[in-house]
Amino acid sequence: MAREPSDGEVERAMQLLPRLGQEMFTAGSETRAIITALTAVAGRLGLRGLVVDPVGRSLYLMYRQNHKPPYTVLRVNPVTHDRDLSKLCVVYRLVEDLVRGRIDPVDGLKELERRMKARFRIPYWARLLGGMFLAMAVYLQADGPASGLLVAAAMRFLVDQGGRLLSRTNLQAFYAVVGQAMIIAGTGAAVFRLGASPATVTAAVAANLVLLLPVLAVVSLTEDTVFGYPLTAAYRAVIVIRTLFALLAGIAIVNSFGAAAQTLEHGLVEVEFAPLPPALMLLAAAVGAAGNVVLAGGGAGLLPVAIGAGMLAGAVKRICLDQLAMTTPMAVLMAAVALGFAATWIGGRRRLPATAVIIPGISAALLPGSAVATAILRLGHEGGTLAALQEVLVTTAAIGVGVVLGTTAGGRSAT
Numbered sequence: 405m406a407r408e409p410s411d412g413e414v415e416r417a418m419q420l421l422p423r424l425g426q427e428m429f430t431a432g433s434e435t436r437a438i439i440t441a442l443t444a445v446a447g448r449l450g451l452r453g454l455v456v457d458p459v460g461r462s463l464y465l466m467y468r469q470n471h472k473p474p475y476t477v478l479r480v481n482p483v484t485h486d487r488d489l490s491k492l493c494v495v496y497r498l499v500e501d502l503v504r505g506r507i508d509p510v511d512g513l514k515e516l517e518r519r520m521k522a523r524f525r526i527p528y529w530a531r532l533l534g535g536m537f538l539a540m541a542v543y544l545q546a547d548g549p550a551s552g553l554l555v556a557a558a559m560r561f562l563v564d565q566g567g568r569l570l571s572r573t574n575l576q577a578f579y580a581v582v583g584q585a586m587i588i589a590g591t592g593a594a595v596f597r598l599g600a601s602p603a604t605v606t607a608a609v610a611a612n613l614v615l616l617l618p619v620l621a622v623v624s625l626t627e628d629t630v631f632g633y634p635l636t637a638a639y640r641a642v643i644v645i646r647t648l649f650a651l652l653a654g655i656a657i658v659n660s661f662g663a664a665a666q667t668l669e670h671g672l673v674e675v676e677f678a679p680l681p682p683a684l685m686l687l688a689a690a691v692g693a694a695g696n697v698v699l700a701g702g703g704a705g706l707l708p709v710a711i712g713a714g715m716l717a718g719a720v721k722r723i724c725l726d727q728l729a730m731t732t733p734m735a736v737l738m739a740a741v742a743l744g745f746a747a748t749w750i751g752g753r754r755r756l757p758a759t760a761v762i763i764p765g766i767s768a769a770l771l772p773g774s775a776v777a778t779a780i781l782r783l784g785h786e787g788g789t790l791a792a793l794q795e796v797l798v799t800t801a802a803i804g805v806g807v808v809l810g811t812t813a814g815g816r817s818a819t
Contacts, residue, residue, distance in 0.1 A: 408469055409450040413509075415475075417449040418465065420512045422479035424495060425456075425463045427516070429481045431492040432700075433759060434624045435633045438463070441499045448502055449509045460639040483577070489702035489760045494523045496757035524703045534698025536560045539611045541692030541768065545680060548607025555600060556608040559591050563612055578650050581616060585654025588612045593658065613651060618643050619767055626804025682722055689718035692768035706760060709750055713761045714768030717743045721769060732795065736770050737802035743770070744810020758811055770803055 409417070421442050428438045439456045442465070446454040455466040461481045468474040498516055501507045507515055526534075536557040543556035566587045570580045592609045596602070621640040628637035680688060693714025697706050720742045724735035747761035 413450060414467060414469070416510065416513070417446065417451050418467065418475055418477050420449075420509075420516070421446060421451075421454070421465055422463060422477050423513065423516060424499065425465075426479055426481050427491060427495045427520070429461070429463070431488045431495060432620050432763070433492060433495075433757070435628050435636045436631050437757075437759065441496075444503045445499055445512075448505070449512075458633055458636045460635050489697060489700045489706060489763070490523050490525065491520070491701070492757050492760050493703070493706070494519050496760075497755055500755065526698060526701050526703075531699050531701065532561065532564055534695045534700075535564060535615065536695075538692050538695030538699055538767070539608075539615060541688045541695060542611035542614055543607045544684065544688045545692075546607040546610045547603070547680070548611070549601065549603055552600065552604030552608060555595055555604055556611050559588060559595075559608050559612050560615065562591055563587050563616070578646055581647055581650035582654040582657070584616055585613070585651045586658050588616075589655045589658035614771065616647065616651060617771075618647050619771060620763065622800050623766060623804050623807070626801050627808055630805065630808055682726075685718055685722060686715050689714040689768045693764040696764040696767040700763065702760065702764075706756065706764075709754065709756065709761050710764035713743060713747060713765030716746055717765040718769035733798040733802045736799050737806040739770055740766070740803045740806025741810040741813070744807040744812075745814045746810075748811045748814025752814075758814075762807055766803060766807075770799075 424445065425438050425442055428441065433441075435458050439458065442456050443454060446452070446456075446467070451467050453467070455464075457464040457466075461483065463479045463481065464476070465479075466474050466476045495516075498507070498512075498519055501515075502509065502512055539556045539560035540553045543553060544550075548556065563584050567580065567584050570583045575583075588609055592605045595608070596605045618640075621643045625637055625640040625644060628634075628640060690711045693710045694707055696714075697710045702710065717739045721735045721739035724730040724738050725732065728735075730738070743762055743765045744758070747758040747765070750756065751758040751761055
């Protein structure tokens with residue numbers, strides 16, 4: 405019969421576990437992965453039967469020994485919408501080391517602090533460049549002419565700088581997104597007034613709007629719904645809805661200012677998105693995946709894996725669309741299954757969390773970017789809005805379901 409942990413061991417474990425959960429949450433790990441990891445670590449620490457209950461952005465843990473009062477902890481995680489792939493990899497490897505007995509459980513919290521301080525951090529300028537390259541990749545996938553690539557990159561630069569200034573004012577996230585959407589629409593109107601083509605401005609605006617969407621919340625929302633975490637799913641849904649309303653508000657404010665903005669608005673409403681040639685699509689997916697890794701703080705060791713993931717997802721999606729004549733949501737579902745399976749298989753061999761591979765693959769090739777942009781830009785006008793919104797919802801659900809199927813088939817959950 406297993407020995408019950410002492411009061412001191414329980415206290416140490418209940419200090420480590422909430423902190424691990426918080427770091428995983430703020431790094432971008434999904435709810436199921438957090439619960440799986442904490443339960444495994446608790447078992448290694450002797451706390452069998454630990455209850456882990458996610459409530460929105462809070463985490464409730466309860467452990468009870470025989471004939472003793474329960475030991476409970478409620479950790480409210482900070483609000484964050486940024487992914488941190490470096491932190492995600494560090495915590496994943498620490499969890500693995502704890503579960504496999506490579507680290508003394510007594511030193512778990514100190515080891516976590518040490519690894520967090522020693523982890524690789526990408527400088528701000530590199531993240532800025534990563535975001536600009538990602539914007540250019542999405543711009544190409546929105547059928548933007550190659551001559552306007554720098555417009556998309558410059559717009560991303562202005563949005564990033566504006567976001568930094570707004571963050572210093574301690575504004576609520578809603579108003580910060582409104583301000584960034586206003587920068588996008590205002591810059592688009594100015595560039596259009598200076599003589600840029602409607603196709604250039606449209607693709608640049610669409611690319612930068614897509615990069616403001618809470619991608620992780622959109623995908624995790626589906627996963628939380630599938631696996632039965634309704635309160636956390638509701639929390640993520642609020643984030644998504646709030647961001648969409650903020651984008652709409654920012655665009656509407658700029659469009660009400662003058663004739664140039666209104667002319668741009670009507671020009672954007674008529675845009676149609678066309679697929680890239682296969683070779684250029686793979687190149688855009690590779691560049692987008694690499695840019696996403698840098699933007700999300702991932703290290704150089706993650707770059708080749710992420711690029712391969714982006715190209716794999718893009719290739720499977722394109723084959724399903726062109727060769728098998730599948731609908732877009734079905735093609736995205738098949739690509740997400742392949743991505744989830746490959747990420748799990750590779751992650752197990754390179755000690756990487758599957759999520760760190762999946763996120764760049766999704767961002768580079770599977771997001772319904774053109775549908776999101778169409779829905780936002782055509783809101784309030786006849787034609788295309790309802791169909792675009794429907795495609796966004798179905799495609800997003802397909803991503804979440806496909807990733808779950810792929811990681812399950814791969815033999816381990818995406819962490």
